[in-house]
Amino acid sequence: MARKLLPDIVSLTPSSYESFVRCHRLFLLGHLLGVPASDPIPTPDRGQLVHELLRFVHERGNCRDNAHVEEVLSAHGVADDVHRTMFRRHAERCPEVVDAGAHEKDIARFHRFPAPMFMANARIDAIWVHDGILDARDYKTGQRWHDRVADDPAAQVQAFVLAPHAQRRGLRLRIRYEYLAPEIDDDPDPFEPDDDDLEAIAARLHGAVHSMFSQESWRGCGEAQICRTCRYRSICADSAATGEPEWAALGLRQ
Ligand code: SF4
Ligand SMILES: [Zn+2]
DSSP states (O other): OHHHHSOSSEEEOHHHHHHHHHOHHHHIIIIISOOOOSSOOOOOHHHHHHHHHHHHHHHHSOTTOHHHHHHHHHHTTOOSHHHHHHHHHHHHHSOSSOSEEEEEEEEEEEEOSSSSOEEEEEEEEEEEEETTEEEEEEEEOSOOOOSBGGGOHHHHHHHHHHHHHHHHTTOEEEEEEEEOSTTOOOOOBOBOOOHHHHHHHHHHHHHHHHHHHTOSSOOOOOOHHHHTTOTTTTTOTTOSSOOOOHHHHTTOOO
């Protein structure tokens, strides 16, 4: 069954790999079958807007220029305390002097041998080159899940795609999460993978794709802590959490 569902070259993104690590059925439903969410999940709208505004602020000026930031927030109708706080928190974390920078960069890396083949892709929110470091930033507007960026499977895909670029330029790779929401106290420890870490990550990703091809039933994890925030919790036979389906919230209950 797995072979019929999986393409010859599996696509791995930070999100799809994170899903597979959390729960194989979640990966099946969301990333292979494209099943629409049956249950409400926290809206990503604020996150997408903040990402866009941060790119805009950096492309047209400096994030430490309060007048510039205020102008951008006002122009987009979000000159409120929450957004001001998020931009202030970002400016405290943003490197002051950089040699180069880029936003919303799509980076891919192909794995050919040994089989199975896969293509890893990641969209990186911001990349700064400074002080001999390729400093990749991931802007976060939701809750914090990990104490160390290294523990997040999503960061391992980011490290896998970024590593050749850092090595080619003779730079040290660092992945840092910026938690911008006022309710989060600290960022998790940044991840600076060494050669051994990168080798282990490559083996882990390859092992995950290998495991996808051997799936028969795509059993769900059935762990209440994971299921309670899952977007399929009311339609999944393995769910360990009760759900409130989207259609019920819309008043479509029969
Ligand atoms: S409800 Fe639980 S078992 Fe089912 S897909 Fe979601 S995380 Fe997996
Ligand atoms: Zn900045």
